[in-house]
Each structure stands twice: as structure tokens, then as C-alpha cells.
């Protein structure tokens with residue numbers, strides 16, 4: 001079968017190389033972007049008189065028919081035409097004859113693939129952002145329902161201070177808010193249209209790049225043709241942003257895995273989002289969370305692939321760059337899949353509030369509050385800290401909690417203790433009194449939820465406009 005470049009060659013390509021070189025099996029997903037780019041390019045060639053107006057029209061019609069046939073499942077791509085760009089060009093020429101051969105005037109596959117990838121990544125970033133916003137909405141809803149659900153907060157995985165489930169979940173909402181802003185930032189920075197860069201040194205035809213830019217909805221033009229064809233920074237940024245997002249999902253997954261163990265039993269997963277064991281009849285496993293934790297490594301892999309693939313490349317295009325696709329596509333697919341399953345899984349979690357509260361009541365989570373009580377009575381914090389330390393020590397020996405000590409016990413160690421110590425040690429008080437901006441007091445967490453909900457609303461609006 002004759003290649004597009006047959007003129008220069010005396011021999012047919014080796015079959016193994018043919019397959020090795022071919023990217024159609026994965027870049028076929030760029031068909032829509034490729035056709036959109038070609039339509040814009042053909043319209044521009046016609047408008048500039050580089051090809052005849054009727055030729056441009058014929059090309060555009062041919063491309064539209066190919067698009068609808070691809071979507072109707074009527075087209076089978078061939079590895080003999082290497083990639084999506086040449087497959088479509090070949091199809092066009094088969095269908096409309098010699099006019100089809102004029103489409104590639106003033107263009108190279110190098111700026112063509114650069115354009116296709118940008119169009120595709122832009123579309124996918126928007127979809128991922130909407131999924132994150134949905135997840136944030138689910139976090140806000142669960143938080144509103146659990147403003148007063150007291151649970152232990154940890155440091156070093158040791159019970160530390162009381163907090164609420166709402167406060168805990170809003171920590172994750174804040175991480176996701178940063179993920180949205182990172183992706184939005186990536187989207188803004190990558191909004192440059194590369195077509196017109198040609199193979200590397202642009203073209204001698206009197207093309208109108210700005211006309212193409214406008215048709216394809218980019219904000220700006222790439223400003224240097226060498227950079228235009230060889231820039232994949234946005235792919236690195238995307239993989240990096242997605243890695244951070246996955247790291248967040250993975251941390252929450254890890255918490256959920258712990259919380260639904262018998263050791264914690266803070267939550268129960270819905271049956272529809274857990275799995276059983278083939279041998280142990282009692283088991284109910286958090287496979288979804290474990291898979292998300294596992295797939296995080298896979299997305300980090302894409303980032304590493306991109307960074308190592310690019311680090312030694314001289315300007316401009318090198319075939320190494322074809323490797324960007326599987327890495328970027330896999331990162332995108334994985335993230336979307338994870339979010340799609342995480343949202344309903346999280347929304348259907350039921351909380352074992354009694355267990356959370358019991359866990360918060362043990363482990364001296366109110367010890368800081370006990371020391372703060374003395375400090376508020378005028379004692380320096382370091383002295384108060386020491387006194388409460390020895391009280392805790394006594395309690396451990398006699399298997400008691402601070403609040404189960406008698407007033408005499410308290411006063412034996414410090415005269416500053418009065419009957420109001422019991423109120424200060426109450427878990428509800430401990431949470432209610434932490435009303436500093438950022439703290440777990442229900443009113444304060446309500447404010448945090450309002451901030452996130454306002455963010456979601458403004459993001460949804462700006463996406464609807466775009």
C-alpha cells in the first residue's frame with residue numbers, strides 16, 4: 001500500500017515498523033477535534049484565496065460527512081494510515097477526489113496534532129471541573145447534615161482534639177477547591193492556537209491565523225512556531241494537576257477504608273458500593289476506595305511519563321511526542337472514572353454517629369480544653385499543661401476519664417478548679433467554643449460551607465458562559 005510520502009522512498013515500510021509507528025489505535029479518539037481543525041483550516045484557505053472557494057466548500061462538506069459516518073460507527077480506521085490525521089485525509093480524498101489533496105496546504109501534521117491535543121485537553125478539563133464541582137456539592141450536603149456530629153480529630157493517628165464530621169469533610173472540600181482553581185489556571189494558560197506553525201517554521205502562504213483561532217474558540221495565538229509545535233507544557237500541567245487531585249481522593253479513600261473497619265466503625269458503606277469476599281461470608285470490603293488509592297499511582301505514572309519523555313527533546317517536533325497521548329488519555333480517563341464512582345459512593349455513606357462520639361469521649365480529647373480552663377483562670381499555659389498531664393496520668397492508671405473525676409480530685413491538684421470544669425470538658429462545649437475562623441464550631445463550619453457553595457455557584461455560572 002502506497003504511503004503519503006511514497007515519492008521519496010524506494011521500498012515499502014517493514015510491517016513491524018508500520019505497526020510500531022502507528023498511533024491510530026489510541027489517537028482515533030481525536031477525530032472530532034481533527035475534523036473541527038480541518039474545517040476551520042479549509043474555510044481559511046478558501047477565504048484567503050489559497051484554494052478556490054468551491055474547493056473549500058467541497059472539503060468542508062466531505063469532512064462533515066466523514067464526521068457523521070464515524071459517529072454512526074460506519075468507519076474503520078487503518079494502521080496503514082498511521083494516525084487519525086492521515087486516516088481522515090485519506091478518507092476525504094477517497095470520497096471527494098483530488099480536491100481532498102488540497103486540504104493539507106500550508107499545514108503540517110505537527111501543528112495539526114498540536115491543535116487537536118489542545119482542543120481535546122480543553123474539553124476534558126471542563127468536564128473534569130464539573131465532576132469536581134459535583135463532588136464538592138456532595139461534600140457540602142453531607143456537612144450541612146452533620147454540623148453537630150462530633151468525632152475525634154487525630155494527629156499521628158492518635159486521638160487529639162474533638163471535631164465534627166462536617167469540619168472534617170470541609171477540609172476535603174477546600175482541597176478540591178484548589179484543584180478546580182489549578183485546572184482553571186491550566187486552561188487559561190494553554191488557550192493558544194498553534195495552527196499556522198507548520199512543521200516548525202510556519203509557512204509562506206498568506207494564511208489568516210486569527211480567523212482560524214476565532215472559529216476554534218481560542219483566546220490567543222501561539223507566538224512562536226517552533227514553540228507552537230513542540231510545547232506540551234499543558235499536558236505536563238494537566239497530569240500534575242490531576243496527580244494532586246488524585247492524591248486528595250486517595251487520602252479521603254484511605255480515611256474511608258479505616259473508618260469502615262471494625263476497629264473504627266465510624267461509617268457504613270452502602271451495599272451497592274462495596275463488595276463481598278469469595279470465601280469469608282462476613283466480609284464487606286471498600287474496594288472502590290482501594291481502587292481509587294491504587295489508581296492514584298497510575299496517574300502519577302502519566303506525569304512521570306510526560307516529564308521524562310520531554311526532558312531530552314531538541315526543538316521542534318520529535319516522534320517521542322506521540323507518547324504524550326496514551327499518558328494524557330489514561331490520566332484523564334482514570335480521573336473521570338474515579339470521580340464518577342466516588343461521588344455516589346460518598347453520598348450514600350451512612351454514619352455511625354454513636355461510635356464517633358464514643359471514640360471522641362475516650363482518649364482525653366478534652367485535655368487541651370482542661371488546660372485552657374486553668375489558663376483562663378489566670379494560670380500560665382505551661383503550668384496548666386503540666387497539671388493536666390499528671391491528671392491524665394492518674395486517669396490512665398485508674399481507667400477513668402477527666403470528666404469522671406470528682407471536684408475534690410480536681411481541687412486536690414489545683415485550687416483553680418471549680419464546678420464549671422465539667423461544662424468546659426463537655427465535648428459539645430469543646431467543639432462549640434472553637435469558633436475561631438477555620439474552626440469546627442457548627443456556626444463557623446456553616447460559614448465554611450457557604451464559602452464553598454458560593455464558589456461552586458460562581459464556577460458553574462462561568463462555565464455556563466464559556
Ligand code: ARG
Nearest residue numbers: 023083109110113317321322
Ligand atoms: N501521530 C503523530 C503524533 O501523535 C502526529 C504528528 C506526526 N508528525 C510527524 N512529523 N511524524 O505525534
